[in-house]
Amino acid sequence: MATLGPSHYSPYPVAVYENILPPPPGKALLFTEVVDEEVAMREAAKAMLTRENPTIFPGPQVIYAWNEEAKEKARLIRELAEVLEAKIIPMVDYRPKYPKIDPEKEINPNHPNLTIWHNNIKACIFVGVHCHYANVALKIIRAETDCFTIALCSNAGHEDAMITLRDQHADELRKFIEIAKEVKKEVK
């Protein structure tokens, strides 16, 4: 299926070859557009509150209590899930688990589509997943499912997500929760 050429090294579409780049510092990415962080947060909350089976996928950086920020982020993620009425399905590690994975309890970056298909997830948030595995998983989800992906990244963001928020730490999560509360009042 692949033909010669740079992006064809990947079996899936690659956003960067469609001229979609990560957002600059202080900004966010909404599909192909660079927007203010608040606009992206509002759209992300809207997607989570209006689509079927919204789910948050916390990765190892927030699952494990390896520093004080991770503990605080875990608490905030829990709060965010309550506000967005979202399920939490963890990505505990990155070892491939096909076909033994229990898609109701776990997601794996090497075959994330299994969990999304099984639970009919139409909107999701990636948070605390190491960038190289988030890149893999987001490409697969983008190609294989119709799930709306939101990346809360503590580094430079992920162009393969539909909404990318970069430099997201505890303060930004608090801000997102407040915006989500406002959007919830509007849409519910």
Place this chain on the structure above:
Amino acid sequence: MSINIFKINEELKEFIPQEVIDLEEKATWGNPKRGVMDLPYAKELLEEHSLCAGCPESMAFRYILASLPNPEDTIIVNSTGCTSLVFPHIALHTVHSLFGNQNAVATGIKRTLEWRFPDKVKDVIVLAGDGATVDIGLDCTLQSFFRQEKITTICFDNEVYANTGGQESGTTVQGHVFKMAPKGKQWPKVPMWQLAIDSGCHYVVRMSVSSPKKVEQVVKKAIYVAREVGPTYLHFYTPCILEIGLNSDDGLMEMRDKDKERFKFFEYVSPQAEEVIAKKKEEGLL
């Protein structure tokens, strides 16, 4: 390394699969009496490995990892070979050095750790195959013994360069024929355990890994002696069942057979090492 990196955030614990919670709750971190009897329950260091089914080296790996008295503060230096395929799977700090210079790298790490953490016990262990220890890395291995570096060196001896197709190594037995050594080896096997004694090691063992409890005992002794006295050396027979034409379930019997021959249990303990071992026995750690 902080043990906290393995602790699950309380806030998210209810969403985590039980097998992952078990990894933390049944872990043996911080318990110097941990040992091979914990193997069926504690999987925090190694659950799955990428070696061949029935590979004796994988058994050795499990026994050694289960026997480390201080895994949270242990660094393993390894070298090229089948062993290096396992290191990405284990939850310890490991350093993959260039082929043969593992004891030199371990020396640097040990000295730096002693300088950086003078009040903490940090164990540095070299795990390498016979090619890295006895052939390509003999210089670095012996030099670290001469310098009395406080590191434990463990050699997995399968008597052949197995994962490159079967070339003879220094530890191949005279006369043995392999795919890439069709005429048979012309010279005797290098008695590395004897070289280790002559080079200044304080605790030296030659054995197969057919007996888990025995492996636990010698690994713990070697680490305790290395901590306080100087270099220690363990020479384990871990045959490559593929290269010698055995089935997956034949590895253990092969080792038991060789327990009666060239891998008959041999232990050398220097007088200083004897003192350390006696002290640890009194403390109930051996």
